[in-house]
Amino acid sequence: MKQDIYDIIIIGGGPAGMYAAFYSGMREMKTKIIEAKHELGGFMRTYPEKLVWDVGGIEPVRCETIIHSLIKQAKTFDPKIVFGQEVVGMKKRNDGIFILTAKTGEKHYTKTIILATGRGITRIQKLTVEGADRYELNNLHYTVTNLNKFKDKRVLISGGGDSAVDWAIELARIAKEVYVVHRRDDFSAFESSVTRMKSVATAFVPYTVFRLHGNGNKIEYVTLQHVDSKETTRIEVDEVLVNHGFDRNFGGAILEWGLDSEEYGISVTPKMCTSMPGIFGAGDIVTNEGKIRLIAGAFNDAVLAVNSAKLYMDPTQSQMAGVSSHNDRFAEKNDELRQKNRNSTYATVSEEEIIGTDVTLS
Structure with a gap:
């Protein structure tokens, strides 16, 4: 063979x-x-x-x-x-x-x-909180595939890297509230992004997600715990996004x-x-x-x-x-693109002429 x-x-x-x-x-x-x-x-x-x-x-x-x-x-x-x-x-x-x-x-x-x-x-690093998996089919997310899912919602993001910070900035444009929870005082994302994130979202540092509270398979609020003092805080949420890396x-x-x-x-x-x-x-x-x-x-x-x-x-x-721009490998392809653009231009002109005639006749 x-x-x-x-x-x-x-x-x-x-x-x-x-x-x-x-x-x-x-x-x-x-x-x-x-x-x-x-x-x-x-x-x-x-x-x-x-x-x-x-x-x-x-x-x-x-x-x-x-x-x-x-x-x-x-x-x-x-x-x-x-x-x-x-x-x-x-x-x-x-x-x-x-x-x-x-x-x-x-x-x-x-x-x-x-x-x-x-x-x-x-492999996604999942949230290590008891019972977290039961909410994965509803409002606990590890990726964002549809921004509209978060529109006008109270969104909690757990994580401190580039993804968490970038999503906080992005979702703040459409969400009702955005909370970012990070277990360290300092974020590991780009400095300019962290500054911007803090201006559009509420950051809880150093905190971790301690417990999820839900009704059926939907999270209704989250208990956060301070890393040092162990003090807890309750946040009502509609969606939770986890960005703990891979x-x-x-x-x-x-x-x-x-x-x-x-x-x-x-x-x-x-x-x-x-x-x-x-x-x-x-x-x-x-x-x-x-x-x-x-x-x-x-x-x-x-x-x-x-x-x-x-x-x-x-x-x-x-x-x-x-x-x-000077590579012979593109010569034939450039000719094809130029011809395609010419045909597209002619079609547009012809259409405009027809529209123009219709307007005149009416």
Whole structure:
């Protein structure tokens, strides 16, 4: 049976993996993405309604919109995309070809690998309060999928990181009241966000959620307890949102491949090279001294990783792809877009002429 060998296989379909697929297409590499779940987007799928401000050149936009744009961009050069396969095994043949094995038993063959598994296998850290699980189908939430659920409601948010603070700011625009409960005096979110949050929400620090009180499967009020004095306070609520972070397993079985790693991921050089030649990394799975854990940082990682993979295959190649405005890979696509825009303009003009005629006749 003939083996289909790729130039590059990207493990993970989050922002780093998707942008790597796009950029490897610019570099004319035969590309495959292997995603363990059944959709692209990675960890960004956990906050689809959240407004994202820190992607260069883009106005604040819902995360779900960014995901859709990234998916469309990733498919520009028609990479092979495989869903529902968690990569667990890796071997390197004598001829330099890597063999990746998924949990399903399927094997994939490639000249280079980019690890872009993000935060790896994640599990939400749930509220450790007796009986909390009984409210999960009603008004106890760990993610926000519909903002309207919180409109004109009294919302209590438990957590002190970026997600908790950002959601407090976002929900304050539509909620009746927002309360933020954090077990420490200091929040771990960006300083400017914490300042803004405190101006639109009521913060209880250092407090924890001590007890949930409900009627049936709905929380009606929450008892908070001061960490030091043990004093309690009762807050009436309509919705409770828990943002305690995630238990992370960076890379899952990938960590058993023998790659150098640290507490927060696989170790890479400034050019995204791992300790094993031919394997590169991008996004939250990797770490180095200058690591930037932003979506914008994932894009930069992806470019560096693809360039390194290209040079690994052929050291005589250029250090990077030509910029899109002068890249021949886009010539035909640019012509298609220009023609589409012309047709759209003509259709609009024709419609306006018709409307104009109707108005005149009437």
